[in-house]
Amino acid sequence: MYPEPIEQYFQPTTLAAALQLVATHGSAAHILAGGQSLVPALKARAVPARALIDINRVTELATLTTRAGGLWLGALLRLTAVARDPLIGRTASALADAAAALGDRQVRNRATLVGSIVWAMHWGDIAPAAAALDARLCLAGPAGRREVGIESFVVGPQLTVLGAQEMVLALLLPAPPPHTGSCYLKHGRVVQDRATLGIAVCLTRGPEGRCAEVRIALGGLAQHPICRATQIEERVRGQIFNAALLEDLKHWASTTITTHTDELASAAYRRQLIGVYVPRALELAWQRSAESGR
Amino acid sequence: MNRAITVRVNGTLHHETVDHRLLLSDFLRETLGLTGTHVGCGYEGRCGVCTVVYEGVAIKSCLMLAVQADGAAVLSVEGLARGEELHPLQRAMHDCHGLQCGFCTPGFLLTMYEFLKTPVSDPNTIRAAMNGVLCRCTGYVHIVAAVEQAARELAQMDPDERARWFPL
Amino acid sequence: MSTAPWVGQSLPRKEDRRLLTGEGQFVSDIVLPFMLEAAFLRSPHAHARILAIDTRAAAALPGVVAVRTGADFAALGPILSDLSVPNLPGVTQRPVFGPMPVDEVLYAGDLVAVVVAKNRYVAEDALQLIRVDYEPLPALLDPELALAPDAPRVYPEWRDNLVYAQEFRHGDAAAAFAQADVIVAERFRGHRCGATPMEPRATLASYTRAQGLTLWLTTQRSHIKRHLLGEYFKMPDSRIRVIAPPDVGGGFGVKAPLYREDLVICQLAMTLGKSVRWIENRQENLANIGQERDQIHDLELALRRDGRILGLRDRMLADCGDARVPIYVSFSMPWLGAMYLTNGYDIPNLEIDLKCVVTHKAGLTPSRAFGSFVPRFAIDRIVDIAARRLGLDPLAMREINLIKTFPHDTATGVHCDSGDFVGALAKASAAIGYADFRRAQTAARAEGRYVGVGFSLGIEFSGLPSQILVPMERQPGFGVASIKLDADGGVQLAHGDQAQGQGHDTTLSQVVADELGVTPEDVKVTAGDTQSSPFAAGTLASRMGGYTLSAALFAARGLKPKLAAIAAHLLQLPLGEVGDFEFAGGYVFPLGDPARRISLARIAETAFLAPTELPPGMEGGLEFTAHFEAATSGMQSTNVHVASVEVFPETGRVKILRYVAVDDAGMAVNPMLVRGQIHGGVALGISNAFQEEFLYDAQGRQTTDTLQNYLIAAAGDLPHIEVIEHHVPSPHTPLGSKGKGEGPTGMAPGALGNAIEDALSPLGVTLTQMPFTPERIWRLVAQAAGRGQE
Secondary structure: OOOOOOOEEEOOOOHHHHHHHHHHHHHHEEEEOOOOOHHHHHHOOOOOOOEEEEOOOOHHHHOEEEEOOEEEEEOOOEHHHHHHOHHHHHHOHHHHHHHHHOOOHHHHHHOEHHHHHHHOOOOOOHHHHHHHOOOEEEEEEOOEEEEEEHHHHEEEOOEEOOOOOOEEEEEEEOOOOOOEEEEEEEEOOOOOOOOOEEEEEEEEEOHHHEEEEEEEEEEOOOOOOOEEOHHHHHHHOOOEOOHHHHHHHHHHHHHHOOOOOOOOOOHHHHHHHHHHHHHHHHHHHHHHHHHHOO | OEEEEEEEEOOEEEEEEEEOOOEHHHHHHHHOOOOOOOOOOOOOOOOOOOEEEEOOEEEEHHHOEHHHHOOOEEEOHHHOOEOOEOOHHHHHHHHOOOOOOOOOHHHHHHHHHHHOOOOOOOHHHHHHHHOOOOOOOOOOHHHHHHHHHHHHHHHOOOHHHHHHOOOO | OOOOOOOOOOOOOOOHHHHHOOOOOOHHHOOOOOOEEEEEEEOOOOOEEEEEEEOHHHHHOOOEEEEEEHHHHHHHOOOOOHHHOOOOOOEEOOOOOOOOOOOEEOOOOOEEEEEEEOOHHHHHHHHHHOEEEEEEOOOOOOHHHHHOOOOOOOOOOOOOOEEEEEEEEEOOHHHHHHHOOEEEEEEEEEEEEOOOOOOOOEEEEEEEOOOEEEEEEOOOOHHHHHHHHHHHHOOOHHHEEEEOOOOOOOOOOOOOOOOHHHHHHHHHHHHHOOOEEEEOOHHHHHHHOOOEEEEEEEEEEEEOOOOOEEEEEEEEEEEOOOOOOOOOOOOHHHHHHHHOOOOOEOOOEEEEEEEEEOOOOOOOOOOOOOOOHHHHHHHHHHHHHHHHHHOOOHHHHHHHHEOOOOOEEOOOOOEEOOOOHHHHHHHHHHHHOHHHHHHHHHHHHHOOOEEEEEEEEEEEEOOOOHHHHHHHHOOOOOEEEEEEEOOOOOEEEEEOOOOOOOOHHHHHHHHHHHHHOOOHHHEEEEOOEOOOOOOOOOOOOOOHHHHHHHHHHHHHHHHHHHHHHHHHHHHOOOOOOHHHEEEEOOEEEEOOOOOOOEEHHHHHHHHHHOHHHOOOOOOOOOEEEEEEOOOOOOOEEEEEEEEEEEEEOOOOEEEEEEEEEEEOOOOOOOHHHHHHHHHHHHHHHHHHHHOOOOOEOOOOOEOOOOOOOOOOOOHHHOOOOEEEEOOOOOOOOOOOOOOOOOHHHHHHHHHHHHHHHHHOHHHOOOOOEOOOOHHHHHHHHHHHHHHHOO
16 A cells, blocks of 8 residues: 655646656656545556656646636646635536535545546546536647647546646636526435536526526446536427426436446446436526526 | 655654655654554545644645655644643543544544634534544544534634634 | 542543544554564455465565565464364364465455565565466355355365354244244345454564563454464463553454464564564455454244244354454354344244355454344344234334343343343333324325334343353453552552453443542553453453453452551551441541541552551552452343434435434443443444445455445444433342443344335335445335336
8 A cells, every 4th residue: 555666756836847847757757736546546556656746836726717707727726625616606516516525525625626637537526517517628738738628638437638748737617608507416325435426517597497508417427437418408408497397307318328337336226316316406507597697 | 766855743843854655644653753643544545544734724644745745834633732731622522522442533633623713513514524534433423522512612712712723 | 528429420531632642552653673564465366276476576675574475384383272263052164274375365365475574665565576376266255155065165175165053943933833823034135244443453573582472463352362372383371472552443343353464473573583563454454354244044933913923933144254263263253143133022932043154255253243233134124024014013013022021031042131121112212202203204205205213122242251252262251350559559450351442441440439439540440461461351242341340340349358457457446347448539437437537548558668567467468359250141231222214215315314222231330431332333333234345246356445445434424323321230240230332233224224114115115135225225116116017
């Protein structure tokens, strides 16, 4: 339960220095941020020790600012801060919910918003929530900066397009349209657990009590950390949002999603959970869209 | 593969040279001889008995490398009491029988120390705040009671006295 | 000058301060000069031949002092002590094994090699460099397959895979079943889980030619380990000292066996001439110890129409793993579980057919509830199921069948000296508001909500007498305590049953303080060090409250005549009986005449420093040792638990609304500590019943290797636990006190299983398996619904 020898350890204090180190060492180094996933992996000797670039002193990465009406969430923001921030709570509740649902108090005090996305475990909480919110990531590398939509960033379980010489600088959230609400619900076996199933919903109310726009992203499914439930979205988009719609989804929603069996749950139970949680998540997002008022 | 670090622990500055891979938990226990912080699991970092306060927040010391703490301040269980005077939370744990074998106790003390900076008196919220430390002896009932007692006592103090009990 | 008695007060503990300030002393906190660190290489295979082990690269790594394999320990021979195997009435086949396998491993996690290095970091580097050539072999993992006549044998030299088998017979079960109006038969499965303390094992061995072997150990039983080590290493006991330090982080039975790793570490210290330490990590811990329960019961009740149970038959199958667990051999627990199967129910005719098989899994280690977790679940559940079949209320069913008069001997031969189920059940029913609950249940059902209530009854052993412990473990059942005064009048109490958090120090101090008229702070309590504590079996079976406590009381009382005689002499009073003197406030004085007092300090000073001033003919010194063996073959406490739940069928989630334990501690010396034992015991039971399970894959590899997949309950997973006292003093202990600790755990699955099934009764669900995971509950509901549609 101890890491292999760690040859080099760097503790840059500026973004420029950090980027330089990442460019130099590339895949021969790990970026150490919150460490709540990396340190266990090092201790288990599941990943080679290599060199560590500890970016926790790069304060530039911990900023939270508005940008074009949306939010720039620095990569180093801790989940505790994300869960509590009033602006995030008002305009991107799904992300606040996901941050609050991950791990325990101590883990959230260190774990970063972006760490979970970069590890891209299929049971991760942050990526589906970010996807429902149509988030983008800002990456930086030797070739400069680029922005990538989250669903283009996470391409499969434990697979992202992050280059060996790149770092994530921030999660970007667009300005939500008026009357938008979002949420993230998580089903675990016990209070502190991986997601057996996670459901993130972001929807926008339209006139006449209709759902004008909706994005639904599921987590906890083996095939991908972010499973967009596009068929369910089509079924809901433009419809009058009422009990009959939700009741219909209860029986039908799970038929549109492939589920798997693992040590957490069976495929059948996951289908059952989809039927339970999709309506609940939609309902909660709808309520919040009323409260958002904008 | 060593590095010279300076860490303030319980108010005292320590200058040590440590291996890169030395965990913060082992730095406290083996390098500094502060064995009050315990280690109860393996690579997974789930049990929480190693919890200390790092720069004001509760963290699991087995999930941090000692080198990361260079220039930082840490509060461990040995730093809670002020001389002979126990911290209100320590006293409440004693009054309420919130510990049995004591192995997890430092983890609870440091986690709930942080909680008590902005306490919420709802038992469910208290339990949720405790989820990161596991106990096998008490069933948590008396620990919840202890946190409630400590919160009441701290709320009745004047702000300066209260601040003395939260040095980090 | 008299003060309120200490006994009966909820005194905060003397143990707390050091634990709250980080000054506890656990084994892993002890540092010896030039101490080396050991790490074990363990088998990834459930069953394999070891063809070759190449340790050269590991041994050459800088910082590594030694690498050893099974071949290096083979000359020590197998563990053959009589102490290391139970001597129970059934048929035993005994695994013969040494400290480390040489050419065959029998479970995933089995020992293969050990590295000794300057620290654990380097030791783990070396482990990675050891090359082992395994030939994987088929693994026997199913206990029912293990019973088949043509099953491959885990121990080829055995007749079969039965490590233990016994038939229990009493009365005429055949007649009972022939006469029955209704027979209820169900299969109950208890899964593999256990007590897993927060502190894993730790061993620190030091050897010098002058001192011999000193071993700091996270053990519940120092003297027994010392004796076993002496036998094994062919050393006199006097050359071995075993020390369980003042602080051990939870035991719950798991730290009671002798372990092979202990032998390895001792041998390393003796051959390397350096202190060697091994601190277990959680991965090793989960793979090797704390696995228990794991039983199948094919249980039948013969019933009369009015609800009376006429007889019981049980085919009980325990999966004991490899059973290489010295002292217990993994079958003591199922045996005791079978003995306690009828539990709080008066069932005179029975046949229990107990079979304990070996498989290629970790051997079962004792875990709080000790073999009775699954039997209690089974009996409490089948009583409810029977009630339902007969159309009777489960509460009424219990009122008909519970043990009504004491003393009572169960059909398996367990003697219940005292208790009151009638009163406890009435209290439990009143506490949960039974009649109101049923009304609320009806209303909830009309709203489509599923709430339910369930009871469990339990007899909990208050220690075990020698007549059971000697055959079961070749250990004494007596409690023993030695009291000594210091020259300044301070009191020292040494006893044989060290604590792992139960608060023995405080509790015993309260008892001694009352006897000698001092304060608990004046009493210095030591245990756990074989050099300074009297020989006893150690902490197990809820001994302390009955046996150890009584021994401490009698030791204090035993000293009083001499103290009184010295007092009388110094006060120049005629020497009467002890009863003529009072002991209070640190003084001794004639009854009713506190002005003529003499301090314990003065008496002690006289006895030690000025023996010429003692009464003529009296020897110096002030000490007394008492052994306590109750004049009975069994002391029990009687307890009733009741729980209410709400079940959400669409997810299978269960919310525990209330959990109430009506508890008998005989006489609570420290009620707050007793409550703590009940909370902890119930919490373990709930966690075991709902969310913990040790899992092996199809190849026998253990998949539960972290606390993120072996799910110990966190605070948010558990309900508040209410405790109501219903004490029935034992007639066999001086204070009437009883032990407490093992019992509460085994009562949780029955009460909660009953509540869940009661909640779901409109849906026709029968709950006979654990753990009660949401998915399991959901499936039962879905299956019942599917049947309903046919």
